[in-house]
Amino acid sequence: MSAYIDSLKKWCEDMRQSYEDFMTHVKSEHIQNQLTHWKVQLVQFQEKLSHSIHLHDLDLYDRANELYEQLQSHMVGDKESIEDHQRLEENTRIVPIGGHRLLPLPYAYDALEPYIDEETMRLHHDIHHKSYVDGLNKAEKEMQKMRSSDSFDLIKHWEREAAFNGAGHYLHTIFWEIMNPHGGGEPTGELMNAIEKSFGSFNQFKAQFTEAANAVEGSGWAILVWSPRARRLEILQAEKHQNLSQWDILPLLVLDVWEHAYYLKYQNKRKDYIENWWHIVNWPEVEKRFNKASTVKWKPY
Ligand SMILES: [Fe+2]
Numbered sequence: 001m002s003a004y005i006d007s008l009k010k011w012c013e014d015m016r017q018s019y020e021d022f023m024t025h026v027k028s029e030h031i032q033n034q035l036t037h038w039k040v041q042l043v044q045f046q047e048k049l050s051h052s053i054h055l056h057d058l059d060l061y062d063r064a065n066e067l068y069e070q071l072q073s074h075m076v077g078d079k080e081s082i083e084d085h086q087r088l089e090e091n092t093r094i095v096p097i098g099g100h101r102l103l104p105l106p107y108a109y110d111a112l113e114p115y116i117d118e119e120t121m122r123l124h125h126d127i128h129h130k131s132y133v134d135g136l137n138k139a140e141k142e143m144q145k146m147r148s149s150d151s152f153d154l155i156k157h158w159e160r161e162a163a164f165n166g167a168g169h170y171l172h173t174i175f176w177e178i179m180n181p182h183g184g185g186e187p188t189g190e191l192m193n194a195i196e197k198s199f200g201s202f203n204q205f206k207a208q209f210t211e212a213a214n215a216v217e218g219s220g221w222a223i224l225v226w227s228p229r230a231r232r233l234e235i236l237q238a239e240k241h242q243n244l245s246q247w248d249i250l251p252l253l254v255l256d257v258w259e260h261a262y263y264l265k266y267q268n269k270r271k272d273y274i275e276n277w278w279h280i281v282n283w284p285e286v287e288k289r290f291n292k293a294s295t296v297k298w299k300p301y
Contacts, residue, residue, distance in 0.1 A: 004108040005049055008064050011104055012046050015071055022075055034074050042067055057108045095300045098141040100169055102133045103301050111181040132168030163246055170248035173301055198233040209235050250293040253286050
């Protein structure tokens with residue numbers, strides 16, 4: 001418990017540091033006032049963390065997250081000098097290149113006992129998940145360097161790193177959130193309807209998901225996905241966790257480089273095929289996909 005509170009305290013310190021850094025160059029007086037008010041609330045929350053003994057983990061996490069989101073929203077608001085921070089936040093908040101962060105678990109390390117033990121949670125979140133975040137940030141920064149120097153010699157390596165660590169970060173972020181000490185049982189509403197339509201019944205879904213997870217070769221994941229094309233749910237396995245995809249992403253522009261796509265005309269000259277392919281990209285369609293896909297927004301960590 002105290003270690004969890006410590007991790008929230010650390011998060012608050014990080015937020016406070018971001019606040020201090022940001023305050024030094026805030027332009028709008030309106031935002032300055034809002035930030036000052038925000039800091040009062042942060043300090044109150046920090047005091048609560050320091051003094052209270054009987055604290056409810058989930059409430060604390062929610063409050064910390066709320067403060068984090070408010071700070072982000074004020075920061076964006078100042079940059080754009082627009083009054084409607086809420087709307088703007090929804091539309092503009094992004095994770096900068098190399099700026100992914102590991103947030104604390106949304107509950108204490110021992111909250112999932114006896115099903116998942118405290119030691120595992122500590123190791124899993126603090127060591128493994130953190131290494132994915134660090135690895136993803138590093139890969140993104142290296143790819144940015146490649147773009148600015150127009151030198152792509154190591155592209156394969158860093159694309160692999162981005163996929164491996166990106167998948168690790170995104171999947172773990174979902175994993176922590178789809179578990180809860182008060183969880184279990186069955187879903188309700190639209191999700192339950194979709195499960196019944198897609199798998200026959202909840203029990204059949206559960207049986208397939210269990211077997212799929214158990215049968216993953218080596219390390220990996222079992223994943224329940226929504227297919228926007230089939231308009232059904234599906235269960236998939238991800239071996240390791242990437243196979244060069246990050247999951248949690250939506251494909252927009254795709255280029256088939258299997259030999260069957262170009263061999264008759266280009267033989268082994270894949271690069272010629274790729275260069276020529278740019279003449280026939282249907283950008284309005286890609287744009288349509290982007291406009292639709294970009295309405296799906298999870299919290300930016
Ligand atoms: Fe993991």
